[in-house]
Amino acid sequence: MANICANMKRCFSPPALRAYFAEFFSTFLFVFIAVGSTISARMLTPDETSDASSLMATAVAQAFGLFAAVFIAADVSGGHVNPAVTFAYAIGGHITVPSAIFYWASQMLGSTFACLVLHYISAGQAVPTTRIAVEMTGFGAGILEGVLTFMVVYTVHVAGDPRGGGFGGRKGPAATALGALVVGAVTGACVLAAGSLTGASMNPARSFGPAVVSGHYSNQAVYWAGPMVGAAVAALVHQALVFPTVPEPAPAP
Amino acid sequence: MANICANMKRCFSPPALRAYFAEFFSTFLFVFIAVGSTISARMLTPDETSDASSLMATAVAQAFGLFAAVFIAADVSGGHVNPAVTFAYAIGGHITVPSAIFYWASQMLGSTFACLVLHYISAGQAVPTTRIAVEMTGFGAGILEGVLTFMVVYTVHVAGDPRGGGFGGRKGPAATALGALVVGAVTGACVLAAGSLTGASMNPARSFGPAVVSGHYSNQAVYWAGPMVGAAVAALVHQALVFPTVPEPAPAP
Amino acid sequence: MANICANMKRCFSPPALRAYFAEFFSTFLFVFIAVGSTISARMLTPDETSDASSLMATAVAQAFGLFAAVFIAADVSGGHVNPAVTFAYAIGGHITVPSAIFYWASQMLGSTFACLVLHYISAGQAVPTTRIAVEMTGFGAGILEGVLTFMVVYTVHVAGDPRGGGFGGRKGPAATALGALVVGAVTGACVLAAGSLTGASMNPARSFGPAVVSGHYSNQAVYWAGPMVGAAVAALVHQALVFPTVPEPAPAP
């Protein structure tokens, strides 16, 4: 009981509140850019799917935007910006379950708020949701999202390594920034690889906000189950693969 | 009175003059590339707004160009390249008000000179100004510019942190370069996100130069008020968020 | 005989098995992104070769994807992700021949598995193989693949230098990440330079997987011989050029 009280207290300590704000703002930034770039590209091409250059636009926007989003939160919250990443770190024991729940709430709020701002500002443009290509089954889409998220979250684990749930720490600021860069790059690459198939969400928060604001909740199950399973497997594989060489795993907020 | 004299003297010391030149040249470089890339893309597509690839071209040009512009000025002037960034640093107390005014003048001159050179060289091409999409109100555009600038200036503060108004210093040359890279990246991402809505200026100097040279001053209020407010809020939020962990804020030029 | 036994034992030690997995997974990631981006771009453009933006999409996807693939494997296996790179390191004596053979098998398996997943997930999309432009001869294509691979593998050697078959080590984590970045960048540049001519494979594994899954084995000889010869020459030139200076890196003129 005292343990729970202490845990709760830690969840509202100033560093924890700062971490929640950092996750809120970084997810806001990332989703604002991901959804905004889709809107901007669509305004330039009458038929949204008629050209690879609109796919390029949103992929590069997400790569650059996630680089910045992870970078600015790295030293404050670990730079998750993605409920699936938080889930993976919770499984690996790098973040406590109550903290993870507050991280999730912050990420979901950030995403929804970004879509609300875009909705009211962009004067009549519908907020685009991630969509599954008509040729695909929901199950296939879930597998694909899972595979993509596995690749991204495994990269996050390598970039956030040594040792313990996030960037910063012993590796110095240059390594932190480069870890954020590689996470952005692999995300952009995955958007290019699968953008035409499932929209390449790989991030439940990135799909949740547009769904709330547009009211189209179809396929939310796919965009939650796929990434969560992929992220969990990535955490386990990374731990199994590199654990033997780990002397002391440090705790994260 | 003696205080003012001393202040003025410091504003004309060799390091200060070098800083003004650095801001002049970096803003010249950035605006030359931002405006030039719009001209070059327009020459290749009869209808300027018909394709997402022209948006990509100017977004990537601005990302790469601002990376270089911030990089080359970082150790001399702090690499602001943007009156809104200078304003944010003035609010945070990292630069004195007289210095900030000279920074502003240098940035405005650099932008205007870049547009003049482009105007005379590019033989008959009109210098394109940042424009607001017809569907949007001026107020909505100001909000959007403010939100975008908030995201960029918050990133600038994180990149320019520890400690005090600029790059360089304790973090070493690699961290300085990576800070410039992330500032360029988030700017490019914002251009992709909002290029079709307001042109994604996020920088009063970037909108001022083309307006002077083309003679179209409409909406200048939007491109000044939005970014200035957004930058000020970013400075306050960043300070409120991380101030408790700051032991000693160092002075900037 | 005892020597062979010891060698074999080392090939199945935990670090060696981890290295094989790293090569398997990194090649999976790279080929998944390279082939997936071609599929995604093709779904957006009815005629696959009608626009430079689909070339951009796959080039940027490969640049970002290879950056991540090399980064995540760098400290575990050296981050080869390419049988031609492994061949070059074997020639240079940085990896033993039995290890190289296991690396090759891992890379080939990773590539094939990536194409299988894409085949089953992407519902009816054919897995695209690297192809030679109709105007070219097979010999010319082999020369071109050799020249491209020479440029890539020479860059890999410089990035993986000092000293001995891979990244990591003395240069620190930032230099390792930047080495991965430059390898990704030069690969993306080569795809842009020769994508319309031979598909710019520069990597036998990247051509092998799609061939197995699609059943089109034509020109496999070109995609093996060209890169292998180019990589071998790169290893020899790099060794001849820099070997004498190994004790102490000399200053620039």
Add this chain to the structure above:
Amino acid sequence: MANICANMKRCFSPPALRAYFAEFFSTFLFVFIAVGSTISARMLTPDETSDASSLMATAVAQAFGLFAAVFIAADVSGGHVNPAVTFAYAIGGHITVPSAIFYWASQMLGSTFACLVLHYISAGQAVPTTRIAVEMTGFGAGILEGVLTFMVVYTVHVAGDPRGGGFGGRKGPAATALGALVVGAVTGACVLAAGSLTGASMNPARSFGPAVVSGHYSNQAVYWAGPMVGAAVAALVHQALVFPTVPEPAPAP
């Protein structure tokens, strides 16, 4: 006389010969990618100038390619890859005149050899030269090339600083790699800014090779005079601006 002999001897010392090879190969790589990407993009678009995506393709190829070209030569020759850069370093006294002449010859040979290989391999594709838009005068084009080269060479000087004609040295491998990255980025940005006006050569060797192989020597004067003057002014401005702070270059971490 003995002085000249000693100078000449130094010009044929093993480190000097290695530097010439490095310049030869890096210029080969850069020009191969710059010209090859133009050919590849042109094969995908019947009308070469009809789309901004072909400009993007060659700009990104040059950014990524120059990043790699400078990176692989940085520790051997200083990574000039451009006669205008060598000229600027000669003016600044960072390289002797005889060395500069050998650097120039190596760069010109590398460029010509790259175009020859492309000519013979690409089966019937004409080697594209840099061209001036019909609306422009030769004088305006020279000014534009000069301004662009000023921006690039100034960036090269900042990236190659402290202290003396090249990368490497005290700043450590990460700073060297990031210096190469920023040089590539500013070059790509300049190509996007002026690609439709003069082709954005900014490098006499990059214009010389295609001219030799295609036999079209028109406007060579523009592509030599503009960049040379721009580079010389950049060297002088950089020296005038930062020389007073030279006394103590700070050590890297």
